[in-house]
Amino acid sequence: FERLQGKTALITGASAGIGEATATLFAKHGANLILTARRENLLQKLSEAIREDYPTIQIHIMKLDVGDLESVKKAFENLPEWARSVDILVNNAGLSVEAVPLVDISENAIDTMLNTNVKGVIFLSQQVLPGMIERDSGHIINIGSIVGQMAAPGSSIYSATKFAVHAITDALRIETNATKIRVSEVCPGIVESEFNIVKFNNDHQKAKNFYKGFEPLASEDIAEVIAFTASTHPRCVISNVTAMPVNQANVLVIHKE
């Protein structure tokens, strides 16, 4: 991952799971970091841990809700000088809430998922793209999902948001085709993180039971895929990559002991 050295990377959803693991791995390989999430105390703790292990890394934390345009704009107005040129944007913040059939899903849950998973990707990309276009370089890595390739029952809206991430990623790659900007999609299968705790409305036992009988991916596995995606030669773009637990064949087929 040596091409990460000296790069400025903005990672959304860095307070937990895949985003946190990606921040730590990027720091290990010399990237300076802009870390965002709503839980500022967790970002503070993470940045302290990273500074202790990698004291030369520059870190700026931004408390923001990615789906709230005003919150995004305000955070970008306050960037320190070194953080103004983002080389790599990892649009990772995302969530699934109310894992119920479409007939029962609330408007609030629909708005939360669309705002975070879809508008968030758009709003953050809009902040970094003008600079990337001007510099004719940069990399946007969107975190999709296997449910953005194949819908799952009980995940209709969440699936729809990840299908949207896929479409946005492909369209943006075409729109920036005449530039050196790279646009990638990383699609994880099941990863053990806070994702299921949020999905099952803070029911930790239910979240844990979901992983019974097979070994899910760890956040660190996807962090490696993201770091690899960000580290290829600038002439090469990994347009789309899917990474699954070894015993998961697709969204619905999981071999359990």
Ligand code: NDP
């Ligand atoms: P986690 O719940 O562990 O982490 C999600 C992160 O997103 C947190 O840091 C959270 O921070 C942040 N976040 C959520 N909502 C917002 C918001 N409105 N504004 C800013 N930040 C927000 O889940 P994962 O690490 O597993 O998920 C990361 C990405 O991977 C998501 O896009 C998810 O859809 C995707 N994914 C996950 C899979 C899995 O099985 N875990 C599989 C496939 C894809 P905070 O609460 O502090 O704001």
Ligand code: 8X3
């Ligand atoms: C999340 C994938 O299958 O855990 O994006 O809902 S799944």
